[in-house]
Amino acid sequence: MEQFNEIAGAFLCPGNYLGDEPYGSGHINDTFKAYYDVDGREVHYIHQRVNHKIFKDVPALMENIGNVVRHQRKKFEEAGANDLDRRVLTLIPTVDGKDYYVDSEGCFWRTYVFIEDAVGIDVVETTGQAFEAAKAFGEFQSQLANLPVRLHDTIPNFHHTRSRYDTLMQAIEEDTHGRACNVQAEIAFVKEREELVDLVIDLLASGELPERVTHNDTKLNNVLIDSATGKGKCVIDLDTVMPGSVLYDFGDMVRTTTNQAVEDEPDASKIWMDIDYFEALVSGYLETASGFLTPKEKELLPMSGRLITFEIGLRFLTDYLQGDSYFKTHREGQNMDRCRKQFAMVKSMEEQAEAMQAIVSR
Ligand code: ADP
Ligand code: MG
Ligand code: MG
Structure with a gap:
């Protein structure tokens, strides 16, 4: 006291x-x-x-x-x-x-x-909640689209997927904990998708994608929902606002709201990208963001979910190989299971890529 x-x-x-x-x-x-x-x-x-x-x-x-x-x-x-x-x-x-x-x-x-009279929702239960959260984050970004100052990069290279990839390759080579043999399939999965890691970085560098103000922690519980109306009220938790691509924010919404299994769910049959939730995210987001998004940003919305999910999976895999030094674990193999969940989501999004694109184009 x-x-x-x-x-x-x-x-x-x-x-x-x-x-x-x-x-x-x-x-x-x-x-x-x-x-x-x-x-x-x-x-x-x-x-x-x-x-x-x-x-x-x-x-x-x-x-x-x-x-x-x-x-x-x-x-x-x-x-x-x-x-x-x-x-x-x-x-x-x-x-x-x-x-x-x-x-x-x-x-x-x-x-x-x-x-x-507003609460953050920890576990998404309805598509309506996903809609409201995406609408709120879209409004947030649209308000900040003409912020006159450039924000500090408080966490440099936060979404630099290429450096994340290179760090993983190094961890595989060093294999300090002798664990690489347990994750051969995951390593192959990553290598097959290497081209994904440069996509957004390159488009930002060439100016084909604009740099914008992004929230960088677009979990559902960082939007307070009005208890009386169920409407998104306020975007909170601004510690990670930084310059970036809107695709990072949208992609992380897709990653965190379209599957309800726990983050280290070992049963792959429980993991898929629920397209109804994706559709709700797109509708909510475009309601507030379509006014400022470029055609390129819009076109890449489905890909952004895959990219961010892939990136987090890659980081779990790296940490597993390096002996769980970054993400806290409560049991052996937890980071491996976390990685597998992310990669199963990536796979599910790849399988539904056409349907996702059709939703965005509508
Ligand atoms: P963290 O980075 O630890 O998630 P947050 O800024 O999200 O921190 O705050 C933690 C929780 O506190 C939020 O999920 C929300 O429930 C509550 N909270 C934060 N700011 C406010 C606020 N201004 N009014 C009401 N509740 C808030
Ligand atoms: Mg928070
Ligand atoms: Mg936070």
């Missing part, structure tokens, strides 16, 4: 501080719901300790977030949106006018207005 008094004192939240409790199901940051009393009325904020082990340059990250949310707010204002404090994250400044506070232990904190 001592600690929270320090945090509460550091930010300009109106009212008297009452207390904090852990909140939400995020895996990256430490998130707390804070209670304040404003003239007898209870008011809530989010106090969040940023994970500075993962994010090496928190001041740059916070500058990105500040630029993004202020631009979004302006866009919502221009569009005459009401309910502004629930449509966009609102940063509460510190007493010395900054967007974050460094505590006595060197940890970084930020404070947001709490978005009431």
Whole structure:
């Protein structure tokens, strides 16, 4: 509690501080719901300790977030949106006018207005939820399509699939844990698809694909859904906003919402890309994004799911070979099973490529 008094004192939240409790199901940051009393009325904020082990340059990250949310707010204002404090994250400044506070232990904190009566959905259950999430991320991107500043690359080469591929090839060669013999089929799978890894990188480099502001963590639970209406309310979790391709964001939505099996499901018969969910994602996304997407971006939407799923699978495989040093594991072979799930999804998307393309062209 001592600690929270320090945090509460550091930010300009109106009212008297009452207390904090852990909140939400995020895996990256430490998130707390804070209670304040404003003239007898209870008011809530989010106090969040940023994970500075993962994010090496928190001041740059916070500058990105500040630029993004202020631009979004302006866009919502221009569009005459009401309910502004629930449509966009609102940063509460510190007493010395900054967007974050460094505590006595060197940890970084930020404070947001709490978005009431809205929840993040951890496990997608309906195509309607997929539709709403994709619509919200599309709106997010469209608002930021004319952001006047270039954001910091807070995680350089985040989606540089070619470097991910090269790292894997090196891990196979070194085979430090003698595991390559267990994943020969997966290694062959990757090599057969090598051409995929340069596709988006090359198109970005040649200018055929535009660089845009992307969210980079487009999981369903990073859109808060209005509890009363079921509509997407607010895009949150902006730690990874960076310059990139919209295809990364759309591809990750496809990867994370079109299959409901657990991430390390060993039973391949439970893993396929559910085209109904894909269709819902496309409809929701195009409702808000079609105004700014180039024909090339649109054409590549189905491929983006395959690419991002392939990329994550590749990273699981690399980590398996390197002795599980990056992704936490609870059992031997877990990263291998995670990789297999991703590759089974890639395969399923390849089999349905034509149907996916037809949905986008409609
Ligand atoms: P992580 O990177 O750890 O996922 P998030 O920023 O997504 O961190 O926050 C974790 C959870 O806290 C979210 O899934 C959401 O439920 C809740 N949350 C975050 N910000 C707000 C907010 N401004 N209002 C209400 N809930 C929030
Ligand atoms: Mg989150
Ligand atoms: Mg996050």
